Amino acid sequence: MSANSADVTIRDVASLAGVSPMTVSRVINESDRVSPDTQRRVEKAIAELGYIPSRLARGLSARRTGTLAVIVPDVANPFFTMVVRAAEDVARRSAYRVILCDTRADLAVERDVIEELIAHRVEGIAIAPVSDRSKPHLARLARFRVPFVLIDRTVAGIECDAVVGDSVGGAQQLVEHLIRLGHRRIGLIVEADEVSSARERRQGYESALRAAGLPLDPALVEVATPDPDGGLEAMGRLLSSEDRPSAVFAVNNLVALGAIEAVRNTGLDVPDDVALVCFDDIEFASRLYPFLTALEQPAETFGTLGTRLLLDRIEGRGPARDHVVVLPGQLTVRRSCGAQAVGAA
Amino acid sequence: MSANSADVTIRDVASLAGVSPMTVSRVINESDRVSPDTQRRVEKAIAELGYIPSRLARGLSARRTGTLAVIVPDVANPFFTMVVRAAEDVARRSAYRVILCDTRADLAVERDVIEELIAHRVEGIAIAPVSDRSKPHLARLARFRVPFVLIDRTVAGIECDAVVGDSVGGAQQLVEHLIRLGHRRIGLIVEADEVSSARERRQGYESALRAAGLPLDPALVEVATPDPDGGLEAMGRLLSSEDRPSAVFAVNNLVALGAIEAVRNTGLDVPDDVALVCFDDIEFASRLYPFLTALEQPAETFGTLGTRLLLDRIEGRGPARDHVVVLPGQLTVRRSCGAQAVGAA
DNA sequence: CGTGGTTGTGGTACCGATAACACGTTTGCG
DNA sequence: CGCAAACGTGTTATCGGTACCACAACCACG
Known part of the structure; x- marks a missing residue:
């Protein structure tokens, strides 16, 4: 030996x-x-x-590295954690390895990371892009003929395979639910408009209001970074306005967390003083304490399906046209919206 | 162009x-x-x-790939999520890329994954091994001279750099806390003894009981898989025993989640009928609902420190002797243990 | 003004594998 | 029995870079 x-x-x-x-x-x-x-x-x-x-030597001469990459803006967000885990799993079953990249929602990091991945000759990338401003990065991938699949967000001006949620419809459902509960002044905490999912959720919010004949008051819309701190600050601003909303729709789970904290910090309570709904559940939290009324998205499916599409492209099995999958979410009513939770158990 | x-x-x-x-x-x-x-x-x-x-060509001729790997048994566990994120961050700052591997606590997957990583010629690996039975895998790494750092768990018979928590001390603190609250029959839900952290937490549990002059009753110790389902089943067994415990120490956050569910399913409540404490907080859950009395570990520090040690080794800056860092945790008292939460805010 | 040292650049071999082709040996079948 | 196809294996070139050495041009110094 x-x-x-x-x-x-x-x-x-x-x-x-x-x-x-x-x-x-x-x-x-x-x-x-x-x-x-x-x-x-x-x-x-x-x-x-x-x-x-050596995979290096193999990759060099055979022009196949057997490596994919998954790029997300925040692995710590439970939604993306599940996406990553599912992607890794599907990849391994097809004998691919996965490089994980967390851009922290930073465009510069995203740019660098993509350069790196091209240098590594990854065979494909599943990416939840930072925003529409990720376009040049994706264009670069296209130029290098690296197949990629968008996850959770589309990018204006980029045509490709994608797996996204029904943000418009989901947001509508959430807001309609609040309206049904009698709310008339409904706030929105959303991230920048250049993120497609945020843009669409805002559209869903607006169209639900319009359908109910409610006015769109810009004072009710706060833009925030998509994390607890962003939610905290945004909710703080909403609460301190003269005619504060009786209900708020938070663009995602982490924002909702911060928003609730802000309400409580003010000595108020959810849902008694302010009702709250949001996108994306936090499984571990709900398991402990079923509180958030949320539009749950099948995060794992985003990962599995996205990776499958990617592998299809890589292996030339992909359809000629771009394949955009829209996954429906599910409204789960719990306490934060103020409705009596329908005892489904 | x-x-x-x-x-x-x-x-x-x-x-x-x-x-x-x-x-x-x-x-x-x-x-x-x-x-x-x-x-x-x-x-x-x-x-x-x-x-x-091309990094392939560069790697092949320069014998440097600029790639590290992080192996964890479950990325979806918030503790490991943070470890991974921190590791990725430190790596990037030093111009290294990270391949993420989730073994799902499966030894066979771990073996395969390590073969793959050697084939990829990664320059180092930060690994939270499945258990003591990971030893041959690590030996293989050693044989190929791939530097590695253990995270969160040591492996019997393997000497190397490691970053672990103070499991014995932490468990003692948790159990002492329960004893101080008047509990005499304290249950333990722990994972298999071949996982060093579990073994040590059990030791801490036992020594706390002994120090208080309490008997060690094997009927109070349940072995479970380290996830909510494991906790659910184990707690179910504890509750159905004739002389059921008045308090339970769960080996980690996810197990605790399942354990609470089991209590509630029985029509009982935490902490009134059964008090509960555990290792590792679930930040998002606590933010929403500060409930779990937990011994919080600085997950990010595990990742950062581990990766730094690894980089030191790779770049030959490492100390001659193995460097084992033991990170202390912090007892955070909340409601699940039944103590009046000391209003620290 | 010769000698030794620096500076900028190129040539060649090689990292560790595979693609493409070549070649000797069976095997099959009329 | 002869010739072609199939089989098993080796040879050579190459993937895209870098290490190592060579070398010309320039510098400084005694």
Whole structure:
């Protein structure tokens, strides 16, 4: 047994087995044009030396790296955590590895990360882009012929495969629910308009209000960063306005968390003083304390489906036209909206 | 502008700039032995062609891939999510990329994943191993001279750098706290003994009981998989025993979640009927509903410190001896233990 | 003005694998 | 029995970079 297996190459295996490197390569790649006897000898040599073929060399000559990448703006957001986990799983089942990139919603990081991934010659990327301003980054991918699939968000001016939620419809459902509960002044905490999902949720909010004959009051719309701190500040502003809303729709789960905190900090309570609904559940929190009325999205499905589409593209099985999947969400009514929770259990 | 930048090589850049590939390589690598004029010409050519050097080729000839890996048993566990995010961040700051692997606590997956990573010639691995039975996997890494750092768990028989929590001490604190509240029959839901952190938490539990002169009753100890379902089942068994515990220490946050569910399913309540404490907080849940009395661990620090140690090793800055960091946790008292939460805010 | 040292650049081999082709040996079938 | 197809294996070139050495041009110094 060698002291160090790190430098064993295909040639070492070949000479130990008494064959050429090419034959070893055939064994590794399970080509069938190898005699059973040779195959056995080679496999024995591989085992004896503890040989592990270099993916670098393989990738360089075969032009296949067997690596995908998943880019998300925030792995710590439970929605994206599940997306990442599902993507990793699907990838592994197809013998691909996954490089995870968290852009922290920073365009500069996203740009760099994409350069890196091209340099790494990843075979495809599933990306939840920062915003519409990610367009040049995606254009660069297209220029390098790196297949990619958008997850959760589309980007204006980019045509490609995508898996997104029904943000317009979901937002409508949430707001209609609030209206049904009797709310007339409904606030919105949303992230910047250049994020497609946020834009669409805002549209859903507006169309629900219009359908109910309610006025659109710009004072009721706050723009925030999509995290608890953003929600905290935005809700603070809404609460301090003269004619404060009786209900608020938060663009996602983390924003909702901050929003609730803001309400409580003011000595008020959810839902008694302010009702609250949002997109995306926080599974662990709901399990402990079913509180948030949320439009739950099937996060894992975003990841699995997105990765499948990506693999299809890579392996040329993709449809000729772009494939945009819209996944419906599900309204789960709990306490934060002030409705008696319908005891479904 | 070329129609496709995917196949631009260093030679294309060289001929456009009227220099040799070697000179282009020097520019890419910021070697200073290039005249300012040449440098400018080469950079212009690079920009014009949209050239991105191949990491495969670089890795192959320079024997540096600039890639690390992080292996965790479950990214969806908030503790590991934070570890991963922190690791990724530190890595990027040092110009390394990170491959994420989720073993789902499956030894076979762990084995495969490690083979893959060696094949990829990653330069180092931060790993939260499945259990003591991960030893052969780590031995393989050692044999291939791949530096690695253990995160959160040590492995019997493996000496290396590690960043772990003070499981014994933390468990003691939690159990002492329950004893102080008057509990005499304290249950434990723990994962298999072959996981070092679980083993140590059990030790802490036992020594706290012994110190208080309380008996160790095997009927009070349930082994479970470290997830909500495991907690649910284990707590179910504890509750149905004839002399059920008045308090339970759950080995981690997810187990606690399931345990609470089990209590509630029985028509009982936490903490009135059964008090509960656990390791690791669930930040998002606590933010919404400060309920779990937990021994909080600085998850991000596990990731940052672990990755720093790893980078030190890789770059040869590591100390000669193994560096084991033990991070203390912090007891945060909330409602689940039945104590009046000390209003610290 | 010769010698040694620096500076900028190029040539060649090689990293570790595979593609493409070539070649000797069976095997099959009329 | 002869020739073609199938089989098993090796040879060579190449993937896209970098290490290493060579070398010309220039500098300074005694």
